[in-house]
Amino acid sequence: MSSSSAAPGRGDGAEKPPMRDALVAAAFRLFLERGYEQTTVDDVVALAGVGRRSFFRCFPSEDDAVFPDHERCLADMTAFLAAGADDEPVRRVCAAARPVLRMHAENPAFSVRRYRLTESVPGLRAYESSVVRRYERAPAGYLRARFAGPRDGALRADVIAAAVVAAHHNALRSWLRSDGKGDAEAAVDHALGQVRAAFGAGPVAAAGKGPEDVVVVVSRRGAPLWRVVQELETALGRG
Amino acid sequence: MSSSSAAPGRGDGAEKPPMRDALVAAAFRLFLERGYEQTTVDDVVALAGVGRRSFFRCFPSEDDAVFPDHERCLADMTAFLAAGADDEPVRRVCAAARPVLRMHAENPAFSVRRYRLTESVPGLRAYESSVVRRYERAPAGYLRARFAGPRDGALRADVIAAAVVAAHHNALRSWLRSDGKGDAEAAVDHALGQVRAAFGAGPVAAAGKGPEDVVVVVSRRGAPLWRVVQELETALGRG
Numbered sequence: 001m002s003s004s005s006a007a008p009g010r011g012d013g014a015e016k017p018p019m020r021d022a023l024v025a026a027a028f029r030l031f032l033e034r035g036y037e038q039t040t041v042d043d044v045v046a047l048a049g050v051g052r053r054s055f056f057r058c059f060p061s062e063d064d065a066v067f068p069d070h071e072r073c074l075a076d077m078t079a080f081l082a083a084g085a086d087d088e089p090v091r092r093v094c095a096a097a098r099p100v101l102r103m104h105a106e107n108p109a110f111s112v113r114r115y116r117l118t119e120s121v122p123g124l125r126a127y128e129s130s131v132v133r134r135y136e137r138a139p140a141g142y143l144r145a146r147f148a149g150p151r152d153g154a155l156r157a158d159v160i161a162a163a164v165v166a167a168h169h170n171a172l173r174s175w176l177r178s179d180g181k182g183d184a185e186a187a188v189d190h191a192l193g194q195v196r197a198a199f200g201a202g203p204v205a206a207a208g209k210g211p212e213d214v215v216v217v218v219s220r221r222g223a224p225l226w227r228v229v230q231e232l233e234t235a236l237g238r239g
Numbered sequence: 240m241s242s243s244s245a246a247p248g249r250g251d252g253a254e255k256p257p258m259r260d261a262l263v264a265a266a267f268r269l270f271l272e273r274g275y276e277q278t279t280v281d282d283v284v285a286l287a288g289v290g291r292r293s294f295f296r297c298f299p300s301e302d303d304a305v306f307p308d309h310e311r312c313l314a315d316m317t318a319f320l321a322a323g324a325d326d327e328p329v330r331r332v333c334a335a336a337r338p339v340l341r342m343h344a345e346n347p348a349f350s351v352r353r354y355r356l357t358e359s360v361p362g363l364r365a366y367e368s369s370v371v372r373r374y375e376r377a378p379a380g381y382l383r384a385r386f387a388g389p390r391d392g393a394l395r396a397d398v399i400a401a402a403v404v405a406a407h408h409n410a411l412r413s414w415l416r417s418d419g420k421g422d423a424e425a426a427v428d429h430a431l432g433q434v435r436a437a438f439g440a441g442p443v444a445a446a447g448k449g450p451e452d453v454v455v456v457v458s459r460r461g462a463p464l465w466r467v468v469q470e471l472e473t474a475l476g477r478g
Contacts, residue, residue, distance in 0.1 A: 129372040130365040136405075155409045155430050159437075162405030163398045166375075170397045191394050198398075198437045 020058045020068065022048040027065035028113065036121040063127040066114060070131050073103045074138060081142040089146040090160060090199050093139035094192040097168045100135065101188045104172060108180030115176040136165045160199050167191040259297045259307065261287040266304035267352065275360040302366040305353060309370050312342045313377060320381040328385040329399060329438050332378035333431040336407045339374065340427045343411060347419030354415040375404045399438050406430040 026047040030039040041062050045055050059065050076099045084092040104111040118124045140161035147153030171191040175184040265286040269278040280301050284294050298304050315338045323331040343350040357363045379400035386392030410430035414423040 126365065126369040129369040132372070133368040152433060155406060155433060158405045158409045159402045159430075159434060162401040166397045166401030167394060170394045191398075194391060194394060195398060 019048070019050055019054060023050065023055055023058055024065050024068050027062065028117070031066070031117055031121070032113075036117075036123055063124060066117065066124060067128070067131060069103050070134075073100055074134060077135070077138050081138060084142075085146075089143055090196055093143060093161065093164050094196055096139060096142075097164055097188065097192060098185075100168065101172060101184055104176070105180075105184045112176055112180045115173075132165060132169065136161045139164055156199075160195070163195045163199065164192065167195045258287070258289055258293060262289065262294055262297055263304050263307050266301065267356070270305070270356055270360070271352075275356075275362055302363060305356065305363060306367070306370060308342050309373075312339055313373060316374070316377050320377060323381075324385075328382055329435055332382060332400065332403050333435055335378060335381075336403055336427070336431060337424075339407065340411060340423055343415070344419075344423045351415055351419045354412075371404060371408065375400050378403055395438075399434070402434045402438065403431065406434045 023044060027039070027044045030043050030047060034043075039062075041052060041055055044062070044065065045052050048055075055065075059068070064070075077096050080096050080099070081092065084096075087095075118128050140158050143157030143160055144154050147157050150156075168188055168191065171187040172184065175182060175187055262283060266278070266283045269282050269286060273282075278301075280291060280294055283301070283304065284291050287294075294304075298307070303309075316335050319335050319338070320331065323335075326334075357367050379397050382396030382399055383393050386396050389395075407427055407430065410426040411423065414421060414426055
Protein backbone atom coordinates (compact mmCIF):
# COMPACT_ATOMS: atom_id res chain seq x y z
CA MET A 1 0.00 0.00 0.00
CA SER A 2 1.66 3.23 -1.06
CA SER A 3 1.77 6.15 1.32
CA SER A 4 -0.41 8.15 -1.08
CA SER A 5 -3.28 5.86 -0.05
CA ALA A 6 -3.39 7.53 3.35
CA ALA A 7 -6.60 9.19 4.43
CA PRO A 8 -6.80 12.98 4.43
CA GLY A 9 -5.29 14.80 7.36
CA ARG A 10 -7.57 16.71 9.70
CA GLY A 11 -7.93 20.41 9.22
CA ASP A 12 -7.67 20.95 12.96
CA GLY A 13 -4.25 19.30 13.06
CA ALA A 14 -5.37 16.59 15.52
CA GLU A 15 -4.03 13.06 15.03
CA LYS A 16 -6.51 10.53 13.72
CA PRO A 17 -6.58 7.00 15.08
CA PRO A 18 -4.24 5.00 12.84
CA MET A 19 -6.82 2.19 12.65
CA ARG A 20 -9.28 4.50 10.95
CA ASP A 21 -6.64 5.52 8.40
CA ALA A 22 -5.76 1.88 7.78
CA LEU A 23 -9.43 1.02 7.14
CA VAL A 24 -9.87 3.90 4.71
CA ALA A 25 -6.71 2.91 2.85
CA ALA A 26 -7.77 -0.76 2.72
CA ALA A 27 -11.27 0.07 1.47
CA PHE A 28 -9.88 2.32 -1.24
CA ARG A 29 -7.32 -0.20 -2.37
CA LEU A 30 -9.90 -2.99 -2.63
CA PHE A 31 -12.53 -0.82 -4.33
CA LEU A 32 -9.96 0.21 -6.94
CA GLU A 33 -8.39 -3.24 -7.42
CA ARG A 34 -11.43 -5.54 -7.23
CA GLY A 35 -14.31 -3.20 -7.72
CA TYR A 36 -16.82 -1.87 -5.24
CA GLU A 37 -19.43 -4.58 -5.71
CA GLN A 38 -16.84 -7.32 -5.13
CA THR A 39 -15.56 -5.87 -1.86
CA THR A 40 -17.08 -6.74 1.51
CA VAL A 41 -16.44 -5.29 4.95
CA ASP A 42 -14.79 -8.64 5.77
CA ASP A 43 -12.28 -8.10 2.95
CA VAL A 44 -11.54 -4.59 4.20
CA VAL A 45 -10.97 -5.60 7.81
CA ALA A 46 -8.83 -8.56 6.74
CA LEU A 47 -6.54 -6.30 4.71
CA ALA A 48 -6.38 -3.70 7.46
CA GLY A 49 -5.68 -6.41 10.03
CA VAL A 50 -8.48 -5.45 12.42
CA GLY A 51 -11.79 -6.97 13.47
CA ARG A 52 -15.27 -6.30 12.05
CA ARG A 53 -16.32 -4.63 15.26
CA SER A 54 -13.49 -2.12 14.91
CA PHE A 55 -14.72 -1.24 11.46
CA PHE A 56 -18.21 -0.49 12.66
CA ARG A 57 -16.88 1.51 15.60
CA CYS A 58 -15.22 3.79 13.01
CA PHE A 59 -17.86 3.80 10.27
CA PRO A 60 -21.60 3.14 10.16
CA SER A 61 -21.30 1.48 6.73
CA GLU A 62 -18.82 0.38 4.08
CA ASP A 63 -19.58 3.50 2.04
CA ASP A 64 -18.58 5.77 4.90
CA ALA A 65 -15.00 4.50 4.68
CA VAL A 66 -14.81 6.25 1.29
CA PHE A 67 -16.08 9.51 2.78
CA PRO A 68 -14.43 9.34 6.18
CA ASP A 69 -14.63 13.02 7.06
CA HIS A 70 -18.17 13.98 6.13
CA GLU A 71 -19.55 13.47 9.63
CA ARG A 72 -16.96 15.79 11.14
CA CYS A 73 -17.48 18.26 8.35
CA LEU A 74 -21.26 18.27 8.75
CA ALA A 75 -20.86 18.75 12.48
CA ASP A 76 -18.44 21.66 11.90
CA MET A 77 -20.85 23.25 9.46
CA THR A 78 -23.80 22.93 11.82
CA ALA A 79 -21.80 24.41 14.70
CA PHE A 80 -20.58 27.29 12.53
CA LEU A 81 -24.14 28.09 11.46
CA ALA A 82 -25.45 27.88 15.03
CA ALA A 83 -22.92 30.54 16.04
CA GLY A 84 -24.03 32.95 13.31
CA ALA A 85 -27.39 34.26 14.47
CA ASP A 86 -26.42 37.90 13.84
CA ASP A 87 -24.70 37.57 10.47
CA GLU A 88 -26.35 38.36 7.16
CA PRO A 89 -27.93 34.92 6.54
CA VAL A 90 -26.93 34.27 2.92
CA ARG A 91 -23.36 35.32 3.58
CA ARG A 92 -23.27 33.00 6.58
CA VAL A 93 -24.38 29.92 4.64
CA CYS A 94 -21.84 30.69 1.92
CA ALA A 95 -19.12 30.90 4.55
CA ALA A 96 -20.35 27.64 6.08
CA ALA A 97 -19.53 25.80 2.84
CA ARG A 98 -15.82 26.59 3.22
CA PRO A 99 -14.90 23.74 5.60
CA VAL A 100 -16.28 21.27 3.06
CA LEU A 101 -13.98 22.64 0.44
CA ARG A 102 -11.06 22.62 2.84
CA MET A 103 -11.75 18.96 3.65
CA HIS A 104 -11.29 18.19 -0.05
CA ALA A 105 -8.43 20.60 -0.67
CA GLU A 106 -6.27 19.53 2.25
CA ASN A 107 -5.44 16.26 0.51
CA PRO A 108 -5.90 16.75 -3.24
CA ALA A 109 -4.50 13.34 -4.25
CA PHE A 110 -6.97 11.49 -2.01
CA SER A 111 -9.86 13.67 -3.14
CA VAL A 112 -9.12 13.22 -6.84
CA ARG A 113 -8.86 9.44 -6.46
CA ARG A 114 -12.11 9.35 -4.55
CA TYR A 115 -13.80 11.51 -7.16
CA ARG A 116 -12.79 9.08 -9.91
CA LEU A 117 -13.89 6.09 -7.87
CA THR A 118 -17.25 7.70 -7.09
CA GLU A 119 -17.83 8.63 -10.70
CA SER A 120 -17.32 5.02 -11.78
CA VAL A 121 -19.38 3.26 -9.09
CA PRO A 122 -23.17 3.80 -9.12
CA GLY A 123 -23.51 2.65 -5.49
CA LEU A 124 -21.04 5.28 -4.31
CA ARG A 125 -22.66 7.94 -6.46
CA ALA A 126 -26.00 7.19 -4.79
CA TYR A 127 -24.32 7.39 -1.39
CA GLU A 128 -22.72 10.69 -2.34
CA SER A 129 -26.10 12.04 -3.45
CA SER A 130 -27.50 11.30 -0.03
CA VAL A 131 -24.51 13.05 1.58
CA VAL A 132 -25.08 16.10 -0.62
CA ARG A 133 -28.71 16.16 0.57
CA ARG A 134 -27.46 16.23 4.15
CA TYR A 135 -25.17 19.15 3.30
CA GLU A 136 -28.24 20.96 2.03
CA ARG A 137 -30.23 20.25 5.15
CA ALA A 138 -27.84 22.10 7.50
CA PRO A 139 -27.98 25.51 5.74
CA ALA A 140 -31.68 25.03 4.92
CA GLY A 141 -32.42 24.54 8.63
CA TYR A 142 -30.37 27.58 9.56
CA LEU A 143 -32.02 29.77 6.90
CA ARG A 144 -35.51 28.55 7.84
CA ALA A 145 -34.87 29.76 11.37
CA ARG A 146 -33.47 33.07 10.12
CA PHE A 147 -36.32 33.63 7.65
CA ALA A 148 -39.02 32.45 10.08
CA GLY A 149 -42.01 34.73 9.88
CA PRO A 150 -42.16 36.22 6.40
CA ARG A 151 -44.30 34.44 3.84
CA ASP A 152 -42.20 32.02 1.79
CA GLY A 153 -39.41 32.01 4.38
CA ALA A 154 -39.06 28.21 4.27
CA LEU A 155 -39.24 28.18 0.49
CA ARG A 156 -36.57 30.86 0.24
CA ALA A 157 -34.43 28.95 2.73
CA ASP A 158 -34.63 25.68 0.80
CA VAL A 159 -33.94 27.32 -2.55
CA ILE A 160 -30.93 29.26 -1.30
CA ALA A 161 -29.50 26.21 0.49
CA ALA A 162 -29.80 24.18 -2.73
CA ALA A 163 -28.20 26.99 -4.75
CA VAL A 164 -25.28 27.26 -2.31
CA VAL A 165 -24.63 23.53 -2.39
CA ALA A 166 -24.93 23.41 -6.20
CA ALA A 167 -22.50 26.32 -6.64
CA HIS A 168 -20.02 24.75 -4.24
CA HIS A 169 -20.36 21.37 -5.94
CA ASN A 170 -19.86 22.88 -9.38
CA ALA A 171 -16.61 24.59 -8.40
CA LEU A 172 -15.39 21.58 -6.44
CA ARG A 173 -16.09 19.17 -9.31
CA SER A 174 -14.27 21.42 -11.79
CA TRP A 175 -11.29 21.44 -9.48
CA LEU A 176 -11.38 17.65 -9.03
CA ARG A 177 -11.72 17.10 -12.78
CA SER A 178 -8.60 19.22 -13.26
CA ASP A 179 -6.78 16.73 -10.96
CA GLY A 180 -6.78 19.11 -8.04
CA LYS A 181 -4.77 21.77 -9.85
CA GLY A 182 -5.49 25.47 -9.46
CA ASP A 183 -6.93 27.45 -6.60
CA ALA A 184 -9.99 25.56 -5.35
CA GLU A 185 -10.77 28.19 -2.74
CA ALA A 186 -10.86 31.03 -5.27
CA ALA A 187 -13.08 28.97 -7.58
CA VAL A 188 -15.55 28.20 -4.79
CA ASP A 189 -15.58 31.81 -3.62
CA HIS A 190 -16.35 32.96 -7.13
CA ALA A 191 -19.17 30.43 -7.48
CA LEU A 192 -20.68 31.37 -4.12
CA GLY A 193 -20.42 35.02 -5.11
CA GLN A 194 -22.94 34.29 -7.87
CA VAL A 195 -25.39 32.90 -5.33
CA ARG A 196 -24.91 35.88 -3.04
CA ALA A 197 -25.53 38.16 -6.00
CA ALA A 198 -28.81 36.42 -6.81
CA PHE A 199 -30.12 36.06 -3.29
CA GLY A 200 -28.21 37.86 -0.66
CA ALA A 201 -26.06 40.76 0.31
CA GLY A 202 -22.86 41.09 -1.63
CA PRO A 203 -19.69 42.42 -0.03
CA VAL A 204 -20.09 45.66 1.89
CA ALA A 205 -20.15 48.76 -0.31
CA ALA A 206 -16.83 49.83 -1.81
CA ALA A 207 -14.48 51.79 0.46
CA GLY A 208 -15.16 55.48 0.68
CA LYS A 209 -18.80 55.14 -0.31
CA GLY A 210 -21.28 55.83 2.46
CA PRO A 211 -24.15 53.38 3.01
CA GLU A 212 -26.60 56.15 2.15
CA ASP A 213 -25.33 56.54 -1.41
CA VAL A 214 -28.11 55.90 -3.84
CA VAL A 215 -27.96 53.87 -7.00
CA VAL A 216 -30.37 54.41 -9.86
CA VAL A 217 -31.03 51.64 -12.35
CA VAL A 218 -33.13 52.19 -15.44
CA SER A 219 -34.30 49.15 -17.31
CA ARG A 220 -36.67 48.13 -20.05
CA ARG A 221 -39.74 46.46 -18.60
CA GLY A 222 -39.34 43.51 -20.98
CA ALA A 223 -35.72 42.73 -19.98
CA PRO A 224 -35.09 39.40 -18.21
CA LEU A 225 -34.76 40.04 -14.50
CA TRP A 226 -31.32 38.45 -14.26
CA ARG A 227 -29.95 40.95 -16.75
CA VAL A 228 -31.41 43.77 -14.68
CA VAL A 229 -29.79 42.25 -11.61
CA GLN A 230 -26.46 42.13 -13.44
CA GLU A 231 -26.76 45.85 -14.21
CA LEU A 232 -27.64 46.43 -10.61
CA GLU A 233 -24.63 44.50 -9.36
CA THR A 234 -22.36 46.51 -11.57
CA ALA A 235 -23.96 49.74 -10.36
CA LEU A 236 -23.61 48.63 -6.75
CA GLY A 237 -20.02 47.53 -7.27
CA ARG A 238 -20.81 43.93 -6.31
CA GLY A 239 -19.75 42.19 -9.51
CA MET B 240 -55.56 -5.58 -0.42
CA SER B 241 -57.83 -2.55 -0.53
CA SER B 242 -58.39 -0.74 -3.79
CA SER B 243 -56.64 2.32 -2.37
CA SER B 244 -53.41 0.33 -2.65
CA ALA B 245 -53.54 0.69 -6.42
CA ALA B 246 -50.65 2.33 -8.18
CA PRO B 247 -51.10 5.82 -9.60
CA GLY B 248 -52.88 6.14 -12.92
CA ARG B 249 -50.99 7.40 -15.92
CA GLY B 250 -51.38 10.99 -16.91
CA ASP B 251 -51.70 10.04 -20.56
CA GLY B 252 -54.69 7.82 -19.85
CA ALA B 253 -52.99 4.67 -21.19
CA GLU B 254 -53.57 1.36 -19.40
CA LYS B 255 -50.70 0.04 -17.34
CA PRO B 256 -49.88 -3.65 -17.26
CA PRO B 257 -51.86 -5.06 -14.32
CA MET B 258 -48.81 -7.05 -13.19
CA ARG B 259 -46.89 -3.86 -12.60
CA ASP B 260 -49.75 -2.46 -10.51
CA ALA B 261 -49.94 -5.70 -8.55
CA LEU B 262 -46.21 -5.57 -7.77
CA VAL B 263 -46.38 -1.95 -6.62
CA ALA B 264 -49.37 -2.74 -4.41
CA ALA B 265 -47.64 -5.81 -2.95
CA ALA B 266 -44.40 -3.95 -2.26
CA PHE B 267 -46.26 -1.13 -0.52
CA ARG B 268 -48.35 -3.47 1.57
CA LEU B 269 -45.31 -5.43 2.75
CA PHE B 270 -43.18 -2.33 3.39
CA LEU B 271 -45.97 -0.89 5.55
CA GLU B 272 -46.89 -4.11 7.34
CA ARG B 273 -43.48 -5.72 7.91
CA GLY B 274 -41.09 -2.86 7.35
CA TYR B 275 -38.79 -2.12 4.47
CA GLU B 276 -35.74 -3.93 5.80
CA GLN B 277 -37.75 -7.11 6.39
CA THR B 278 -39.18 -7.27 2.88
CA THR B 279 -37.43 -9.07 0.02
CA VAL B 280 -38.22 -9.15 -3.68
CA ASP B 281 -39.21 -12.81 -3.11
CA ASP B 282 -41.84 -11.70 -0.59
CA VAL B 283 -43.18 -9.14 -3.04
CA VAL B 284 -43.45 -11.51 -5.97
CA ALA B 285 -45.03 -14.20 -3.78
CA LEU B 286 -47.76 -11.81 -2.64
CA ALA B 287 -48.31 -10.52 -6.18
CA GLY B 288 -48.42 -14.07 -7.50
CA VAL B 289 -45.77 -13.59 -10.18
CA GLY B 290 -42.17 -14.75 -10.71
CA ARG B 291 -38.96 -12.96 -9.81
CA ARG B 292 -38.13 -12.46 -13.44
CA SER B 293 -41.39 -10.57 -13.95
CA PHE B 294 -40.44 -8.24 -11.13
CA PHE B 295 -37.13 -7.36 -12.68
CA ARG B 296 -38.72 -6.90 -16.08
CA CYS B 297 -40.84 -4.15 -14.49
CA PHE B 298 -38.33 -2.63 -12.07
CA PRO B 299 -34.54 -2.49 -11.87
CA SER B 300 -34.64 -2.78 -8.06
CA GLU B 301 -36.95 -3.23 -5.08
CA ASP B 302 -36.85 0.52 -4.41
CA ASP B 303 -38.15 1.32 -7.86
CA ALA B 304 -41.45 -0.41 -7.04
CA VAL B 305 -42.07 2.42 -4.55
CA PHE B 306 -41.37 5.05 -7.20
CA PRO B 307 -42.86 3.32 -10.22
CA ASP B 308 -43.30 6.38 -12.43
CA HIS B 309 -40.03 8.26 -12.07
CA GLU B 310 -38.47 6.73 -15.17
CA ARG B 311 -41.41 7.78 -17.34
CA CYS B 312 -41.43 11.18 -15.71
CA LEU B 313 -37.71 11.74 -16.23
CA ALA B 314 -38.07 10.71 -19.85
CA ASP B 315 -41.02 13.12 -20.31
CA MET B 316 -39.02 15.93 -18.74
CA THR B 317 -35.99 15.30 -20.92
CA ALA B 318 -38.14 15.20 -24.08
CA PHE B 319 -39.94 18.40 -23.08
CA LEU B 320 -36.62 20.18 -22.54
CA ALA B 321 -35.18 18.91 -25.80
CA ALA B 322 -38.12 20.47 -27.64
CA GLY B 323 -37.57 23.90 -26.06
CA ALA B 324 -34.48 25.27 -27.75
CA ASP B 325 -36.13 28.62 -28.48
CA ASP B 326 -37.87 29.26 -25.16
CA GLU B 327 -36.53 31.53 -22.45
CA PRO B 328 -34.35 28.94 -20.66
CA VAL B 329 -35.34 29.51 -17.02
CA ARG B 330 -39.02 29.55 -17.87
CA ARG B 331 -38.58 26.31 -19.80
CA VAL B 332 -36.97 24.43 -16.91
CA CYS B 333 -39.70 25.68 -14.57
CA ALA B 334 -42.34 24.38 -16.98
CA ALA B 335 -40.44 21.08 -17.23
CA ALA B 336 -41.03 20.47 -13.53
CA ARG B 337 -44.80 20.34 -14.02
CA PRO B 338 -45.10 16.69 -15.12
CA VAL B 339 -43.35 15.66 -11.89
CA LEU B 340 -45.98 17.46 -9.89
CA ARG B 341 -48.75 15.97 -11.98
CA MET B 342 -47.36 12.50 -11.39
CA HIS B 343 -47.78 13.09 -7.65
CA ALA B 344 -51.05 14.98 -7.87
CA GLU B 345 -52.89 12.53 -10.09
CA ASN B 346 -53.15 10.05 -7.22
CA PRO B 347 -52.91 11.98 -3.94
CA ALA B 348 -53.70 9.00 -1.69
CA PHE B 349 -50.85 6.94 -3.16
CA SER B 350 -48.45 9.88 -3.05
CA VAL B 351 -49.23 10.72 0.58
CA ARG B 352 -48.76 7.11 1.68
CA ARG B 353 -45.49 6.91 -0.20
CA TYR B 354 -44.31 10.17 1.35
CA ARG B 355 -44.97 8.81 4.84
CA LEU B 356 -43.25 5.54 4.03
CA THR B 357 -40.23 7.33 2.56
CA GLU B 358 -39.95 9.63 5.55
CA SER B 359 -39.80 6.67 7.92
CA VAL B 360 -37.35 4.45 6.00
CA PRO B 361 -33.74 5.67 5.67
CA GLY B 362 -33.06 3.33 2.73
CA LEU B 363 -35.95 4.80 0.76
CA ARG B 364 -34.93 8.33 1.67
CA ALA B 365 -31.46 7.66 0.27
CA TYR B 366 -33.03 6.25 -2.87
CA GLU B 367 -35.25 9.30 -3.19
CA SER B 368 -32.22 11.58 -2.79
CA SER B 369 -30.58 9.89 -5.74
CA VAL B 370 -33.79 10.31 -7.76
CA VAL B 371 -33.88 14.01 -6.89
CA ARG B 372 -30.29 14.31 -8.16
CA ARG B 373 -31.41 12.78 -11.45
CA TYR B 374 -34.22 15.31 -11.67
CA GLU B 375 -31.59 18.00 -11.27
CA ARG B 376 -29.42 16.58 -13.99
CA ALA B 377 -32.02 16.93 -16.76
CA PRO B 378 -32.59 20.70 -16.42
CA ALA B 379 -28.89 21.28 -15.62
CA GLY B 380 -27.93 19.58 -18.89
CA TYR B 381 -30.48 21.62 -20.81
CA LEU B 382 -29.36 24.90 -19.23
CA ARG B 383 -25.67 24.11 -19.78
CA ALA B 384 -26.40 23.76 -23.48
CA ARG B 385 -28.44 26.96 -23.51
CA PHE B 386 -25.84 28.94 -21.53
CA ALA B 387 -22.88 27.48 -23.43
CA GLY B 388 -20.37 30.18 -24.22
CA PRO B 389 -20.63 32.84 -21.53
CA ARG B 390 -18.29 32.58 -18.59
CA ASP B 391 -19.97 30.78 -15.69
CA GLY B 392 -22.60 29.26 -18.00
CA ALA B 393 -22.25 25.79 -16.46
CA LEU B 394 -22.21 27.22 -12.95
CA ARG B 395 -25.32 29.24 -13.62
CA ALA B 396 -26.98 26.17 -15.14
CA ASP B 397 -26.26 23.96 -12.13
CA VAL B 398 -27.36 26.57 -9.62
CA ILE B 399 -30.64 27.31 -11.40
CA ALA B 400 -31.39 23.60 -11.86
CA ALA B 401 -30.85 23.01 -8.14
CA ALA B 402 -33.01 26.01 -7.25
CA VAL B 403 -35.85 24.81 -9.51
CA VAL B 404 -35.79 21.32 -8.01
CA ALA B 405 -35.61 22.70 -4.46
CA ALA B 406 -38.55 25.04 -5.04
CA HIS B 407 -40.60 22.25 -6.58
CA HIS B 408 -39.70 19.89 -3.75
CA ASN B 409 -40.59 22.46 -1.11
CA ALA B 410 -44.06 23.03 -2.54
CA LEU B 411 -44.63 19.33 -3.18
CA ARG B 412 -43.61 18.36 0.36
CA SER B 413 -45.89 21.00 1.88
CA TRP B 414 -48.75 19.59 -0.15
CA LEU B 415 -47.92 15.99 0.87
CA ARG B 416 -47.63 16.98 4.52
CA SER B 417 -51.09 18.50 4.28
CA ASP B 418 -52.33 15.04 3.17
CA GLY B 419 -52.66 16.10 -0.44
CA LYS B 420 -55.22 18.81 0.31
CA GLY B 421 -55.19 22.15 -1.47
CA ASP B 422 -54.04 23.14 -4.91
CA ALA B 423 -50.65 21.53 -5.48
CA GLU B 424 -50.25 23.08 -8.90
CA ALA B 425 -50.80 26.63 -7.63
CA ALA B 426 -48.32 26.04 -4.79
CA VAL B 427 -45.65 24.76 -7.18
CA ASP B 428 -46.26 27.60 -9.63
CA HIS B 429 -45.85 30.11 -6.82
CA ALA B 430 -42.62 28.47 -5.67
CA LEU B 431 -41.18 28.34 -9.18
CA GLY B 432 -42.15 31.98 -9.62
CA GLN B 433 -39.65 32.81 -6.88
CA VAL B 434 -36.89 31.06 -8.80
CA ARG B 435 -37.85 32.83 -12.01
CA ALA B 436 -37.76 36.12 -10.14
CA ALA B 437 -34.25 35.46 -8.86
CA PHE B 438 -32.77 34.07 -12.05
CA GLY B 439 -34.88 34.36 -15.09
CA ALA B 440 -37.53 36.22 -16.97
CA GLY B 441 -40.79 36.65 -15.13
CA PRO B 442 -44.08 36.63 -16.97
CA VAL B 443 -44.22 38.97 -19.93
CA ALA B 444 -44.94 42.58 -18.99
CA ALA B 445 -48.50 43.39 -17.91
CA ALA B 446 -51.05 43.90 -20.68
CA GLY B 447 -51.07 47.36 -22.20
CA LYS B 448 -47.43 48.03 -21.28
CA GLY B 449 -45.04 48.06 -24.17
CA PRO B 450 -41.72 46.22 -23.86
CA GLU B 451 -39.91 49.54 -24.17
CA ASP B 452 -41.37 50.96 -20.96
CA VAL B 453 -38.63 51.87 -18.57
CA VAL B 454 -38.49 51.18 -14.86
CA VAL B 455 -36.37 53.24 -12.51
CA VAL B 456 -35.24 51.80 -9.20
CA VAL B 457 -33.46 53.90 -6.62
CA SER B 458 -31.75 52.07 -3.81
CA ARG B 459 -29.35 52.68 -0.98
CA ARG B 460 -25.96 51.21 -1.81
CA GLY B 461 -25.91 49.34 1.51
CA ALA B 462 -29.24 47.56 1.00
CA PRO B 463 -29.12 43.76 0.66
CA LEU B 464 -29.43 42.83 -2.98
CA TRP B 465 -32.49 40.65 -2.48
CA ARG B 466 -34.40 43.63 -1.08
CA VAL B 467 -33.44 45.65 -4.13
CA VAL B 468 -34.61 42.77 -6.31
CA GLN B 469 -37.93 42.71 -4.44
CA GLU B 470 -38.40 46.43 -5.16
CA LEU B 471 -37.51 45.75 -8.73
CA GLU B 472 -40.01 42.92 -9.03
CA THR B 473 -42.73 45.13 -7.67
CA ALA B 474 -41.76 47.91 -10.06
CA LEU B 475 -41.73 45.49 -12.98
CA GLY B 476 -45.06 43.97 -11.97
CA ARG B 477 -43.55 40.52 -11.53
CA GLY B 478 -44.34 39.88 -7.88
